[in-house]
Amino acid sequence: MTVQQRYLDLLRRSLINELYLENDARLLYVLGALQVGQGIEGDVLRNIRTRRPALVAKLAADREEGSPWWNVPVRQADGTEQIVSMRNFCDFTHSMIGAKRMRNIEECLDRVREENIPGDVAETGVWRGGAAVFMRGYLAAYGMDDRLVWAADSFEGLPKPTSQADLGFDYSSATTPILAVSLDEVRELFERYGLLDDGVRFLKGWFRDTLPAAPIKALSLLRLDGDLYESTRDGLQALHDKVVPGGFILVDDYGDFPPCRKAVDEFRAERGIDAPIVKVDWSGVYWRKAA
Numbered sequence: 448m449t450v451q452q453r454y455l456d457l458l459r460r461s462l463i464n465e466l467y468l469e470n471d472a473r474l475l476y477v478l479g480a481l482q483v484g485q486g487i488e489g490d491v492l493r494n495i496r497t498r499r500p501a502l503v504a505k506l507a508a509d510r511e512e513g514s515p516w517w518n519v520p521v522r523q524a525d526g527t528e529q530i531v532s533m534r535n536f537c538d539f540t541h542s543m544i545g546a547k548r549m550r551n552i553e554e555c556l557d558r559v560r561e562e563n564i565p566g567d568v569a570e571t572g573v574w575r576g577g578a579a580v581f582m583r584g585y586l587a588a589y590g591m592d593d594r595l596v597w598a599a600d601s602f603e604g605l606p607k608p609t610s611q612a613d614l615g616f617d618y619s620s621a622t623t624p625i626l627a628v629s630l631d632e633v634r635e636l637f638e639r640y641g642l643l644d645d646g647v648r649f650l651k652g653w654f655r656d657t658l659p660a661a662p663i664k665a666l667s668l669l670r671l672d673g674d675l676y677e678s679t680r681d682g683l684q685a686l687h688d689k690v691v692p693g694g695f696i697l698v699d700d701y702g703d704f705p706p707c708r709k710a711v712d713e714f715r716a717e718r719g720i721d722a723p724i725v726k727v728d729w730s731g732v733y734w735r736k737a738a
């Protein structure tokens with residue numbers, strides 16, 4: 448492994464909190480016990496790996512896949528388990544995309560670098576900023592100083608569904624406040640990783656307003672992570688044409704969110720895009736623009 452690969456490996460592990468996974472398990476144990484009105488055992492806290500192996504294993508597997516870990520099996524006094532949802536208060540990571548999708552960003556950027564594919568990189572839908580931090584870290588590690596990272600988000604969560612395809616998928620701040628992360632918080636995360644500089648540009652607002660007018664000239668990699676039909680469609684309509692031949696389009700929610708999949712499938716059909724869709728994990732996919 449080169450020094451750059453070691454740095455990116457550590458960066459990824461930190462962003463998805465693999466390094467202190469036991470502490471996440473401890474918190475889930477405590478919160479779960481409180482929810483079902485049980486006491487906390489010091490020995491379980493000390494020896495969480497051996498006392499709650501299934502919880503730690505589930506957490507590790509979910510981090511690898513970027514799958515939801517907030518539905519936690521909590522052991523009750525009679526020994527049975529109750530599933531407790533901690534959706535809105537126990538998202539501990541700096542990025543929710545998981546290890547496989549994070550490695551996929553690295554692999555695509557390796558191709559961009561090795562094949563001299565020109566252009567900036569962008570993410571539409573950054574949440575706490577983790578995946579965008581990883582992209583900035585990659586460019587910094589390899590001295591790719593002539594490229595920018597564009598980080599687009601409302602910084603106040605998802606819009607309320609308005610498109611027909613999004614009805615029933617209300618993840619706006621009213622229902623899911625954990626997805627609303629302010630620009631100050633995201634800037635602070637970049638700062639924490641030593642990566643807040645002129646190489647990152649923030650686009651604040653709804654995609655339909657910010658993306659069409661964004662001063663982006665060319666993209667080597669576009670990462671769409673806005674979950675909804677509207678958000679995915681707006682990202683593709685505004686930015687797909689800026690992806691250069693040989694560049695990559697990564698879609699986070701293709702497997703997870705039917706509205707996202709619909710937006711992608713419709714757009715590809717309208718444009719006659721037949722580049723194969725490559726599966727990254729249960730949710731993430733990507734394709735490469737024909738050279």
Ligand SMILES: C[S@@+](CC[C@H](N)C(=O)[O-])C[C@H]1O[C@@H](n2cnc3c(N)ncnc32)[C@H](O)[C@@H]1O
Nearest residue numbers: 542543572573574578600601604653654673678
């Ligand atoms: C699933 S999160 C992104 C996760 C992130 N990429 C990561 O690394 O963990 C979705 C984000 O998209 C943003 N978003 C979704 N639709 C949007 C829209 N139409 N305009 C602006 N922001 C939007 C939300 O505010 C939220 O931060």
